[in-house]
Amino acid sequence: MRRFSGWMAVVGMVACSSPGSGAQTVQTDSAPSPRRVPAAAASPAVAPLQTDAAGRAWVDSTLARLTLRQKVAQLVFPWVSGRGPDADAPEMQRMLVSVSRDEVGGFIISTGSPAATAAKLNAAQARAALPLLIVSDLETGPGVRLTPGGTRMPPAMAFGAAGDTALAREAGRITGLEARAVGIQMTLGPILDVNGNPRNPIINVRSFGEAPDAVARLSSAWVAGARQGGLLTVGKHYPGHGDTHADSHVGLASIDADMARLQRVELVPFRAAIHAGMDGVLAGHIAALGVEGPNAPPASQSPRLVQQLLRGEMNFRGIVFTDALNMQGATQGISVTEASIRSLLAGADALLQPPEHARVISGIVAAVEAGRIPRARIDEAARRVLTAKAAAGLHRSARVDPAAVEAATGARANVAVADSVAAKSITLVRDRGGLIPVARGARVLHVTYTSRATGPAGSVLQRALAAGTAGSEHVRVGASTPVSTFTSLTARAAEADIVIVSVAVVPVQYQGLGLAGGFGAWVQSLAASGRKVIVVSLGSPYLLDAFPAVPAYMLAWDVGQSAEGAAARALLGTAGTPGHLPVSLPPHHRIGEGIVRPR
Template identity: 35%
Template sequence: MHDTSTGNTAKPSRRTVLAATAGVTAALTATGHSYAADTADDGRLRSLISRMTLEEKVGQLFVMRVYGHSATAPDQADIDANLKEIGVRTAAELVARYRVGGIIYFAWAHNTREPHQIADLSNGIQKASLDLPRGLPVLISTDQEHGIVARVGKPATLFPGAMAIGAGRSRSDARTLGRIAGRELRAMGIRQDYSPVADVNVNPANPVIGVRSFGADPKAVAALVAAEVAGYERSGVAATAKHFPGHGDTAVDSHTGFPVITHSRELWEKLDAVPFRAAIAAGIDSIMTAHLMVPALDDSGDPATLSRPILTGILREQLGYDGVVVTDSLGMEGVRTKYGDDRVPVLALKAGVDQLLNPPNLDLAWKAVLTAVRDGELTEARLDASILRILRLKARLGLFRAPYVGQDGVDRTVGVRAHLKEADRIADRTTTLLVNEGGLLPLSRRRHARILVVGADPASPSGTTGPPTGVLAAALTALGFTATALSTGTSPSAATIARAVAAARDADAVVVGTYNVTAGSSQKTLVRELLATGRPVVAVAVRNPYDVAQLPEVKAYLASYSWTDVELRAAARVIAGRVVPRGKLPVPVPRADDPARVLFPLGHGLTYPARRRT
């Protein structure tokens, strides 16, 4: 759940916003820079760069986190966190001290309580920057992938995640997602989204990508990536394809370790490169790097983020990409294993990066880049090339012309009924029916009136209003059943299993949510003991569809690809027979006893006759 308070931040009126915007345009015009159109010509941007100090140039390269719901008056706990981690009290102080070119929003940093507050925060950040001498608009970004990664929650519209979209196989739906999601982000002052994920997930053990990927077929992934990019372009928000050169075939999480991709150059060209080529062809505004090593592309042992052969040799020169390149977070372990935090930003710039995202120690990183230029390791011309790309993007997004947003735009755009209906409509095409022995689904309101919903309640992403068991039970109740929820967790104890079994005996059917089931998981024991009661059991894999391989005894198994509200409601409609299942597996499911063999192939998905049972 999200706190919907806005603190002490006053909401600007439309007149105030328009007046402030006019003032910014006038100030830029007074210095010889008129931005009547969204796209400024390079000559004027270069002239603007020439007026910047070296310190201002270095600041433009950084995109930083900051705690607080307000740019000038955050809560005391957020002030304390900012002082500890950044050495400033507020977002306004961050902008003034380091002249950062971008700020990234996180829910855990209390930046995204609710849409009106987000708009106020965005306006406050822009004002703090534009009030400075030679002030420039700030490019505000976030990770709004949808599905299990969403930094802005309800009442904003939340869509199914990438693998669910992959199961729906509709480029139109991907394009609609980008268009609506982008419009809502833009209304809140967020102009850069770190989405879509362009990784081809071919490793079922992948701990960090998984359902964040559209699937395992590079051509299908490429088509959906390009479609989503087109949607974002239409909305006026910069999309970001990630994680170059490809993070789909690893069993190591780059947040906590240093993955190595062993693909040959030929395999990389046929698999990993395909969606990135499609994104570039679609006009992608930014591409995010991966903190992993691909020896076939660069055998130096450096992560791709710090690899000139990969970022300049392949991405810039071979693929012809001249947009903004942004690192993944520089606080992740994958980029910190070989070099210190002072060297990482310098080496990233030498490799070809433009934006340095979220360094663990901004002061150290900022000073390291400054020193590298003063000592001649980096040239000022090299910085200017990246700043030009960044300013081109800001101009193309209209930030020089209209850096502020209005609350009326939030009201007209964010979480409106038409957008919510589109999200539900798209979700209805994604739920995948993997098993349906004996035609157990759809359940009947006459024969299965009382339903017990049990299972895992993992930490809720922003797209949820409560524990998945509760959301699913409420959705089934709204469809005419009497459903009760009992959370059993991801590792149910013997006592918890016993409670679930006892409750199942009083139900007509059981729906159990499974979450990343492994060979030794006690979730398997839970499901088997529920089956032993003789009650019909329907399982829903609420994250990875691979769960079904561990539970072959289940007679009806669905994949929702996430436990967000929009996907759980769609699963409930399939269970109740209100919606015919249409999703097709976008990844193959290997056998549990022999992972080299396929249990369910890519494209598998059952349905049942288009009729409603009672």
């Protein structure tokens, strides 16, 4: 972050200057900023984990009859796929063993169709002595997990570019309705990270942006919408993953910020979301070096960050999850059981995705019996898990109606909201020479980059270009594309009226983030030679360092029908470009810039 501190000075500006090339209208979101929530303890406007008298009574009576081992088991949330009960019989059997023998508190569920997910979760709930709390990562809407069939939303940074809190709230509501329809009661979201580091390898478009107040406003709206849809929310990655240089899936990430900086930047969205009634916080495997020194533990294992800061100064009363305990950032030189014990001692309540969870449960029980973990700490954590279940209404009913699943997921009205976000987020960063809109009679060479030169990215855009121009040749390239191919493409570019380059670079766990091979240099050389080149990013906005000479640069934020369809309409002039940069692109463009063109 320090490297880009000069650019951060413009965060929160109402208007920013033009990059100095071409006539540009620059606008930013003019909606009011959220009311500042003080750094000191403050009562939330909406309490987390709300339940009624019957729910509270159920929590009390249930906790009173659980053994120590059963209480510990309630804190554990293994991973399962969303495949149906018959699609993977061995996995289903393992899941049922976790339910009936291990008595886990719930599961984190991954990808499967809505019907398969509902069937699997109903079967597990039918076997459980206590209702299971089902959580899932639904960052880009229910369709990211409920596939095919659920509604897929654009990533958070697209909402930042659109700047529309009403759309953020509606996206949260839709996510809640579709998730609850299949038996998911809690989501590990929204992302509250302030993405101030363009080189961050894992957050990127998952963040709403780099302006703390804008991230706070949009994420709080999403929390409110999710609550309206019946979904519990767990914001992440505390105390902030936006200014890190490492992916915590592969190692311990760290932030250098001191406490004053954390209060001013990283914690702003967390305070706002807590004030808005967020139910949980996910503590990341992130070492706060500027607060706890060079030997700082991960936040997920830090009493200072969880007990003193989050519970104490920030007055958070909801549930605290660890990030996944199969991530290497959690287990630097220690076992998963030891990481789990340290997390509980730090103040975490729920242990996410620990490998060999039965062994972890036994290890925690042994630590309690040896006096290392106070029994009161286990009781406190188990009470919060049970309270989350009651807040989701699981003490009344845990199973869903399978006949209602299809109508409740992927409805046309829900997809229309995703389309609206995509359309409002299209950001024309630069257009030197007025290349957009592309003339209908133009001959187009369309080149799509993905790391492996495969996949659907660019397909929707290509179909629209082929239909809306005199002809569009489509070529896929990737990290291993040979130089000879780029040499051939240079010759073909000379025969085209315009070259459109679509680039799909998105953050993926355990993988790097960026361009590889000869692609970036080829685009730069093509633009430097005077060719008419339009780059459309279908993911990360931070690509201009690779080809700063490109005359036109548009951000669509995502792949697929909604984003690529919106980009195509903007390219062909049948739709406008209303978006603004929610992040800076140093040294090229400032936060808030965007060439706004009406339809």
